Amino acid sequence: MPTIRIDDKDYEVRDGKNLLESCLALGFDLPYFCWHPAMGSVGACRQCAVKVFKDEQDTRGRLVMSCMEPVKEGLRLSIVDPAAKAFREQVIEWLMTNHPHDCPVCDEGGSCHLQDMTVMTGHDYRRYQYRKRTYQNQYLGPFIHHEMNRCIQCYRCVRFYRDIAGGEDLNVYAAHDHIYFGREKEGVLQSPFSGNLAEICPTGVFTDKTLKAHYTRKWDLTNAGSVCPHCSLGCNIFAGERYGEIRCITNRFNSEVNGYFLCDKGRFGYEFVNSENRIRQPLIRGRLVDAVSEDQLLEYLRHLTGNGNIIGIGSPRASVETNFSLMQLVGIDNFYQGVNEDTAFLQKRVTDILESGTLRSNSLRDIESSDAILVLGEDIWNTAPIMALTVRQSVMKTAFSQTVQQISLPSWNDIAVRELTQEARGYLANAGTSGSPLDKLATHHVQAAPDDIARMGYAIAAHLDPSLPPLSKQENELTARTGEIALALSLARKPAIISGISACNEAILKAAYNIAWALKRMGKEVGISYVLPECNSMGLALTKAPSFEKALGRLERNTGTTVIVAEQDIYRCLPEEQAEMFFSKCGKIVVLDVLHNRTTERAHVLIPSASFAEGDGSFVNNEGRIQRFYKVYAPENNNVIEGWKWLERIGGGNERIDQLHTMIEKGLSQFAGISTEAPAAGFRIHGEAVPREPHRYSGRTAMWAHLQVSEPKPHQDNNAPLSFTMEGYKGIPPAAIIPFYWAPGWNSVQALNKYQEIPGGKLTGGNPGVRVLNESAEPRGDFFTDMPEAFSARRGRWLLLPAYHLLGSGEMSMESRGIAELSPEPYLALSMQDAVAMNATTGSTMVVQIMGKAYSLPLKIAETLTDGLAVVPAGLPAMPVLPFGSWVEIVKK
Amino acid sequence: MLSHIRTMWLVFLHLFRKKATIEYPEEKVKLHPRYKGRIVLTRDPDGGERCVGCYLCAVACPVDCIALQATEDEQGRRYPEFFRINFSRCIFCGYCEEACPTYAIQLIPDFEMAEYRRQDLVFEKEDLLINSQGKYPGYNYYKVAGMDAGVKAKGTGKNEDPPVDIHSLLP
CATH class of the missing domain: 3.40.228.10 (Dimethylsulfoxide Reductase, domain 2)
Incomplete structure (x- = not known):
């Protein structure tokens, strides 16, 4: 570890870093634009100038860009040197000569790196009296808003889009001080990582268009750390709420999971939380008045669950806690995974391999x-x-x-x-x-x-x-x-x-x-990764419960069985006839879910359950990492509570998540460690909880004053060391409970630097999450030797396979307007040779025949597809559930 | 003893001074134009709402009595969907006016806003918006802002060059 001398004081820094990183890691405030921990240095913005001295005698020194200067033993530099400070201020002043007077209407305002850096350098008055350069904007699709006037030419956007994300349709055009960052023609950005531009851009050129539709400043959001519910990777996110609606999702850094970036499904797929389609009222159908109070509901359910003839269907998108509570309520032998036989079988293979500890x-x-x-x-x-x-x-x-x-x-x-x-x-x-x-x-x-x-x-x-x-x-x-x-x-x-x-x-x-x-x-x-379909697929698979089809067999044996379905749409995991058969064999059907779907239509008892944003819980990602997500806000509607809380209420259990975790560890040893995934609810720092709201949160005494002028008491949180107010501990909390990034002088997302051990490194105190699938010290294993037969195309029959679409295949994310807009239409893809053999061309209507039912789909010719395979998009709302992996007949209509 | 007499003498002298009190409400008090009383939302010279929903007044408010929600019209012009001031909390400090970048929110010399019910002190945008430019005539924020929100096209504002032709490589 070399020692460098900054402003006449010695500091130990890490080797192989540049001066900018080292200064930031030491806690100095040094302005920068083009440097990014994930993208390295290019020295384009000239903002991070410091003065470096040759030796002790050197008093003049020379200005260098700290991001381009490596750390050397004994290096002497000054951040506060008047020449360096003046240089940094002048650079900002030049940038600001063309920056428009937009801050009041700019979505970046309040979380703007340019604002922070301008204040940091001390530039506060525009001396330049001449004209500003202007640009025309482009339409870039439903996710990203473009306002090119605000650009400071730092090149971060194209460096991210092209170098990091591998996109090709965003580039820099024109010359000298006219350079333009955009697309060759207006149109939707093609990269599924385009949403990161909103965070990468240090100013308001690229902003989140979905946030713009219900704009809220960063300081007005109630935030909590959460976990993305849209795929099995479990990317860490912050969700921000205002007026009872989720307003935006931003990246929550975790160096072992998502790092600095999110995909567009994760960033923009939050709109289902605010959907009109939410279930908000408990119902017992078939009564004179369906809507019931909580007491009526619980009384009815206690009666219903009392007789013992009951099964529970867990879900890969419900939290570990909800699945466990359901398992406890119905009994471990009566709990089934809400996934079809094939998926359960494959997931069991995955968990068997990973749990063996061989790899x-x-x-x-x-x-x-x-x-x-x-x-x-x-x-x-x-x-x-x-x-x-x-x-x-x-x-x-x-x-x-x-x-x-x-x-x-x-x-x-x-x-x-x-x-x-x-x-x-x-x-x-x-x-x-x-x-x-x-x-x-x-x-x-x-x-x-x-x-x-x-x-x-x-x-x-x-x-x-x-x-x-x-x-x-x-x-x-x-x-x-x-x-x-x-x-x-x-x-x-x-x-x-x-x-x-x-x-x-x-x-x-x-x-x-x-x-x-x-x-x-x-x-x-070596290491191995298996990708699973849903956010808690691994958590459900680890319960080792039998699959859904086993439940079907059981319903055939026992009639009048009460079925409790926790947060799963049966019609999405089984073909329609099988789902119908299932429901026809059930006794009473109790469904807990977030959104109305075809399964909730069949429910006799319907219970609203909280989404990831209104509830506490944990997901296990594909790696086997248990990650906690926190309630972002307490909804006005008291009926919207976590599935596990409802189930605990029915069973008369406790509603404290910490106690539930202890019970999970006792009941299911595969989840050992879940109680240590995050600080307990009673955790306090200097006697204070961590506030979910920034200290500049506005409007507390007016937000709800039209309803009742006396301010309501803030909601109390028994399940997290976080408060629903702006009061509390203002410093840096343990990584698992960070609700947002902010540091004095750093209002933008770049405040993250202050939360990391070194820029780009892990969060101070270690990354959140507990791994439950660990490699054993002395791995032992055997090879599988049952190699399958080679694939051969059959005459008149095709092997049906699913095509997943990032924007389209998600059940919840399709509630977002932008994602629905960009999702594909249903299609059937065949190889060129197969299509020619059937005398079909692109757009011809093809009929897929499965178990006596016919589905018509337009043909798409996939050049690279193997002959004998038929691919259809999976999970689109307009697509029926088909038996993937089986052979089907296809004819041209 | 001497001080008592001195005090009575001074009080006696006040009988001959000019009266400071007035017969309010029959007689109205004369206030300076910059007196910080009732809060209003003003309009720009073209009659449009000046408020662009930037939330700066709300965040500047020390008692957090301002709540609003910004929204946009088809041309991208921002305005508040609702704008609420809880006057039962307001301390008339004027920070909101100082923070406002568009001269929209202003405090005017009027303090007669007493109510019997506290709930009636919650003012919505309809109650706050006046048909005047208030103290700062002639200012239209969207004419000096960079963005095109239907008020002026890109590059036609004050101190703006016409939009860059990105296909040109000329210096």
């Missing part, structure tokens, strides 16, 4: 630091977008680290490193049923049928491990590449294997395991 379950950070990646049969771009972004960073970083080894160049010197690296990439092999944007980065990419992908996986493992039976001579051309893939993996220090269940194929999961285990036996630091 490390990779966090996203592990993937980012890997030097070779194999994606086997999972379309992570659509099912786990931030994982795809991480894979991209990993591939780039591997190439960069090879570059900086060849020549002495610091890794943060972004432009130089990229320039030298050119088109070189780290190793990525991407095998899937249909093409992916990741293919552009991949050294090898393969499109094949699931069985062939699995065979390829088995073949790679056989190449890697001599103890496996050698492969028989394979006709399939895929296996030709297996040798190259195996070689690349065997050369890596830290390979990562990624797979998932969206291909509906168990052999792929086994093949991924085989490869990872073979690499492990070679002594590699």
